[in-house]
Amino acid sequence: MQTKNIMIVGVGGQGTLLTSRILGGIMRQAGYEVKMSEVHGMAQRGGSVVTFVRYGDTVNEPIVEEGQADVLIAFERLEALRYAHFLKEDGVLIVNDQRIDPMPVVMGKAEYPGNIIEDLSAKSRVIAIDAMSEAKKLGNPKVFNVIVLGLAAKHMDFTEEEWLKVIEDTVKPQFVEINKKAFAVGFAS
Amino acid sequence: MEDKKVMMLGNEAIARGAYEAGVKVSAAYPGTPSTEISENLVQYKDSLYCEWSPNEKVAMEVAIGASISGVRAMASMKHVGVNVAADPLYTVSYIGATGGLVLVAADDPGLYSSQNEQDSRMVARAAQVPVLEPSDSQEAKDFMKFAFDLSEKYDTPVILRTTTRLAHSQGPVTLCERTQIPDKPYERNVVKNVMMPGNAKVRHLAVEDREKRLIADSCDFPVNRVEMHDTKIGVITSGIPYQYVREALPDASVLKLGLVNPLPRRMIEEFAAKVDTLYVVEELDPLIETQVRSWGIRATGKEIFTVQGEYSANMLRKAILHEELNLRAPAEVPNRPPILCPGCPHRSVYSVLNRLKIHAAGDIGCYTLGAVPPLSVIDTTVCMGSSISTLHGMEKAKGKAYIKDWVAVIGDSTFMHTGINSLINMVYNQGTGTVMILDNSTTGMTGHQDHAATGKTLQGDIVLAINIMELCKSLGIRNVEEVNAFDTEKLAEVIKREVAKDEVSVIITKSPCVLLGKTPVTKRCAVDPIKCKMCGACLRPGCPAITKGRDGISMINDTMCNGCGLCQQLCKFGAITDVPV
Numbered sequence: 001m002q003t004k005n006i007m008i009v010g011v012g013g014q015g016t017l018l019t020s021r022i023l024g025g026i027m028r029q030a031g032y033e034v035k036m037s038e039v040h041g042m043a044q045r046g047g048s049v050v051t052f053v054r055y056g057d058t059v060n061e062p063i064v065e066e067g068q069a070d071v072l073i074a075f076e077r078l079e080a081l082r083y084a085h086f087l088k089e090d091g092v093l094i095v096n097d098q099r100i101d102p103m104p105v106v107m108g109k110a111e112y113p114g115n116i117i118e119d120l121s122a123k124s125r126v127i128a129i130d131a132m133s134e135a136k137k138l139g140n141p142k143v144f145n146v147i148v149l150g151l152a153a154k155h156m157d158f159t160e161e162e163w164l165k166v167i168e169d170t171v172k173p174q175f176v177e178i179n180k181k182a183f184a185v186g187f188a189s
Numbered sequence: 190m191e192d193k194k195v196m197m198l199g200n201e202a203i204a205r206g207a208y209e210a211g212v213k214v215s216a217a218y219p220g221t222p223s224t225e226i227s228e229n230l231v232q233y234k235d236s237l238y239c240e241w242s243p244n245e246k247v248a249m250e251v252a253i254g255a256s257i258s259g260v261r262a263m264a265s266m267k268h269v270g271v272n273v274a275a276d277p278l279y280t281v282s283y284i285g286a287t288g289g290l291v292l293v294a295a296d297d298p299g300l301y302s303s304q305n306e307q308d309s310r311m312v313a314r315a316a317q318v319p320v321l322e323p324s325d326s327q328e329a330k331d332f333m334k335f336a337f338d339l340s341e342k343y344d345t346p347v348i349l350r351t352t353t354r355l356a357h358s359q360g361p362v363t364l365c366e367r368t369q370i371p372d373k374p375y376e377r378n379v380v381k382n383v384m385m386p387g388n389a390k391v392r393h394l395a396v397e398d399r400e401k402r403l404i405a406d407s408c409d410f411p412v413n414r415v416e417m418h419d420t421k422i423g424v425i426t427s428g429i430p431y432q433y434v435r436e437a438l439p440d441a442s443v444l445k446l447g448l449v450n451p452l453p454r455r456m457i458e459e460f461a462a463k464v465d466t467l468y469v470v471e472e473l474d475p476l477i478e479t480q481v482r483s484w485g486i487r488a489t490g491k492e493i494f495t496v497q498g499e500y501s502a503n504m505l506r507k508a509i510l511h512e513e514l515n516l517r518a519p520a521e522v523p524n525r526p527p528i529l530c531p532g533c534p535h536r537s538v539y540s541v542l543n544r545l546k547i548h549a550a551g552d553i554g555c556y557t558l559g560a561v562p563p564l565s566v567i568d569t570t571v572c573m574g575s576s577i578s579t580l581h582g583m584e585k586a587k588g589k590a591y592i593k594d595w596v597a598v599i600g601d602s603t604f605m606h607t608g609i610n611s612l613i614n615m616v617y618n619q620g621t622g623t624v625m626i627l628d629n630s631t632t633g634m635t636g637h638q639d640h641a642a643t644g645k646t647l648q649g650d651i652v653l654a655i656n657i658m659e660l661c662k663s664l665g666i667r668n669v670e671e672v673n674a675f676d677t678e679k680l681a682e683v684i685k686r687e688v689a690k691d692e693v694s695v696i697i698t699k700s701p702c703v704l705l706g707k708t709p710v711t712k713r714c715a716v717d718p719i720k721c722k723m724c725g726a727c728l729r730p731g732c733p734a735i736t737k738g739r740d741g742i743s744m745i746n747d748t749m750c751n752g753c754g755l756c757q758q759l760c761k762f763g764a765i766t767d768v769p770v
Contacts, residue, residue: 036360102526
């Protein structure tokens with residue numbers, strides 16, 4: 001099988017690491033070779049963060065390069081725009097319809113771009129979700145990332161049961177139930 | 190255990206390799222991208238001892254002591270930590286290793302979390318220490334074990350060099366059992382272990398001889414291998430760049446070096462003779478390339494590849510194959526630099542310093558972010574522990590009146606690392622600076638590691654916490670005061686009073702890192718839109734939870750706010766209210 005490339009982008013603190021671990025887990029369970037690359041340290045402090053997940057029969061480099069992503073999962077609109085050029089022409093962009101102002105915008109030194117989702121949809125296949133509102137309905141806004149993952153999972157070749165099993169294996173026991181619920185919300189939407 | 194494959198970060202695999210190699214003692218100071226090595230090693234604490242040392246020099250010396258006593262030992266640190274440990278490193282190269290001795294040096298091409306982009310291989314070459322460089326998690330584990338064998342066989346410390354990409358990438362690793370290495374009996378050997386001039390002269394000769402043997406033998410080391418394919422293009426590479434070479438040039442012949450210092454000269458000469466065009470692909474400095482060319486071999490390297498940042502397969506496709514990649518241009522979007530978290534006590538301290546128009550000599554930690562707008566308080570940052578000494582230097586250059594609107598800011602972990610030496614110097618040499626120790630009870634930036642003043646060890650033992658206030662007082666400093674970082678009025682008053690004094694002062698701002706969860710979030714803040722006068726005072730400290738709404742009224746994001754109340758203290762109109770959680 002040709003190597004598949006997935007990217008998860010967002011703002012430090014949004015839980016990209018957990019999402020990539022669930023993704024890596026399901027690829028491993030399916031018997032693929034998996035490589036992932038993460039960001040730790042200072043860049044995590046509210047900065048722009050990106051995680052790469054690659055799987056296939058054999059995988060060399062652990063990063064996804066420009067023009068190579070099959071699936072780009074963005075936890076924030078501006079970050080979707082920042083990394084959209086990493087998508088393949090026929091790649092799919094899953095975006096959480098949330099705005100987090102970066103410091104230059106907060107300070108009035110830069111404008112937060114308007115119509116991001118509309119503009120991106122003109123060039124690529126884009127699927128948007130307001131996962132934060134959905135997560136608040138579930139009573140825990142932190143699980144919005146797993147809702148987004150659930151939506152992205154519809155574009156990969158695994159059953160809901162397989163995903164839920166990996167969530168059980170990856171997430172701390174006390175958070176398994178809420179994350180399974182969150183995944184189901186995304187998967188059903 | 191048979192062929193069990195698990196996913197591991199490079200750093201996890203290094204820890205696993207150390208465990209399997211029979212390591213008995215490990216010492217480290219946290220630093221991105223090396224921190225997770227010790228954090229993973231501690232799971233094997235029933236079989237080995239591991240510690241956070243106050244700095245890398247101490248860590249290196251702990252490992253050296255353990256090696257001399259006859260057990261396998263290691264130290265791990267980031268590249269700039271290797272500079273701190275350089276003194277013992279250069280000399281232990283002469284002493285060698287009784288029990289295997291390995292230093293893991295983690296470089297940061299691309300500066301994800303560092304103050305410079307130095308190449309530790311250059312340090313190793315100067316210190317004449319062999320360097321192994323793995324290309325993935327499996328090799329990280331395997332090379333770690335090989336490093337200990339090499340160390341004992343050639344009586345030398347060995348450096349395992351990683352980069353951020355390797356350290357923080359996950360890949361499959363096959364686990365093995367731990368090798369039981371019997372402790373060697375201690376033997377007094379003054380000529381080898383006491384490095385005074387007469388002995389060191391003899392040992393220097395031993396080092397030169399060791400290097401010659403390594404150069405000859407390394408052509409047969411399993412970590413160096415040739416992958417012969419099409420001979421039009423030949424590439425010498427190592428580490429993570431090997432993966433980019435395989436990705437971009439699947440048909441090229443490759444000499445993959447596992448040992449990058451010293452170089453297997455005969456192997457390189459033979460490989461070069463077999464290929465039409467030879468490239469050397471290595472991130473950062475041209476360490477391999479310069480030597481290869483010095484032997485009269487024609488090779489292309491840094492004239493087409495950069496010495497900065499990380500490489501990629503696309504970069505090689507463009508530079509070597511001249512491929513037009515037809516990539517979409519990236520969108521022009523506002524930057525998103527890292528920022529202090531909502532509820533961070535550093536923001537409160539900097540908000541006060543900013544208001545008082547005080548400059549700060551800065552240091553290394555999350556609080557270095559006080560240099561950037563809107564806080565804009567820090568004027569200088571060099572290296573760990575440098576804040577206090579650079580402020581002292583300014584005073585000696587320009588006089589004590591000059592630093593009346595200056596302070597030094599340093600975190601608790603950094604103070605224990607090397608800040609204490611600088612404070613001793615300030616006292617001894619009659620400085621009058623004001624030092625602010627931003628004590629958040631942890632090593633924050635690297636993800637919450639304990640240190641000598643937190644009362645807990647890496648292995649989880651509860652120990653006596655060194656009292657920073659008493660430590661400062663014991664130096665004879667008369668002005669030492671502890672203030673809550675969020676009590677902005679008191680803090681402003683104390684800072685104004687202390688900078689005016691012609692004596693050393695220490696102000697300890699005590700408030701735990703908000704991410705530690707030591708102070709439970711009991712409330713969040715919300716803006717009363719009727720009372721808000723749109724003055725923007727709450728926006729000034731740059732809290733990411735507060736934004737200006739379309740109508741100009743401030744808004745607080747209820748999922749981000751940690752309820753620290755700094756914005757409430759800044760609002761003159763009482764427009765920010767408590768929302769209980």
